[in-house]
Amino acid sequence: MPPVKPTRIVGLDYGLARIGIAISDELKIIASPGKTISGSKKLEYAAKNIVSEIESLKQEKSCDIEKIVIGMPLRMNGQVGVQADEVKALAQILESLIDIPIVLWDERLTTVQAERSLREGKMSRKKRSKVVDSVAAIIILQSYLDQI
Numbered sequence: 001m002p003p004v005k006p007t008r009i010v011g012l013d014y015g016l017a018r019i020g021i022a023i024s025d026e027l028k029i030i031a032s033p034g035k036t037i038s039g040s041k042k043l044e045y046a047a048k049n050i051v052s053e054i055e056s057l058k059q060e061k062s063c064d065i066e067k068i069v070i071g072m073p074l075r076m077n078g079q080v081g082v083q084a085d086e087v088k089a090l091a092q093i094l095e096s097l098i099d100i101p102i103v104l105w106d107e108r109l110t111t112v113q114a115e116r117s118l119r120e121g122k123m124s125r126k127k128r129s130k131v132v133d134s135v136a137a138i139i140i141l142q143s144y145l146d147q148i
Contacts, residue, residue, distance in 0.1 A: 007066035010054060011141025013107065013133050014070060014087055015039050019050060020133030022141040023057055028148065031141035033134045043086070047093040054098065065100050071107030071140040107140050114139055 006026040013020035021034035037053055040046040054065055070091055073083040080088075091102045114135035 005062065005064045007064045008057075008061065009067045009069060009141065009145070010034070010057065010065050011105075011137045011144065012050065012068065012070045013136035013140055014046070014090055015133060016041060018133040019046065020135070020137035021050075021053055021057075022134065022137035023061065024141060024145055026063065028145055031138045031145060033131075033138055036131070036133045043090050043093050047090060047097055050094060051097050054100070068094065068098075068100050068102045069105050069141055069144045070094075070102060071136065072104040074106055074108055076108060103144065105140055105144050107136070 008026060009024040009028055011022040011024075011031060013022075016039045019037050019039050021037065022031045023034050024031055034057060035053060037049050040049070054068070057063075058065060070087055072087055073081070075081050075084075087104065091104060095102055114132050117135065
């Protein structure tokens with residue numbers, strides 16, 4: 001019987017310009033940064049980029065991905081807006097491309113929190129813009145991991 005591969009959870013912070021990716025450890029306790037990949041106005045293209053990056057992570061980490069957690073940008077009052085509708089549509093496309101369960105997770109203020117953390121770390125605006133999406137993905141995934 002072949003050995004069972006360890007599993008991890010991937011977190012995504014979706015945006016039109018960039019998509020931040022984070023990945024859990026094998027024990028599903030700590031979220032770590034992954035890459036930031038290009039977003040797209042065409043959700044099918046963005047979904048294919050995400051699938052490609054997930055396949056790369058599986059190879060790189062020698063693991064399987066048991067779940068994908070996507071940040072759901074709800075409005076402050078909890079209602080669904082245009083961005084949240086886009087995330088739902090992206091999730092549906094991903095479900096048709098990859099056989100991994102997808103969870104939509106409340107991400108209100110994660111980008112603000114990520115920006116604040118990076119600013120407090122005295123990171124320049126130019127450097128912040130390159131990593132803020134990945135940091136937001138870490139916050140989304142860590143919030144999820146803390147709840148399971």
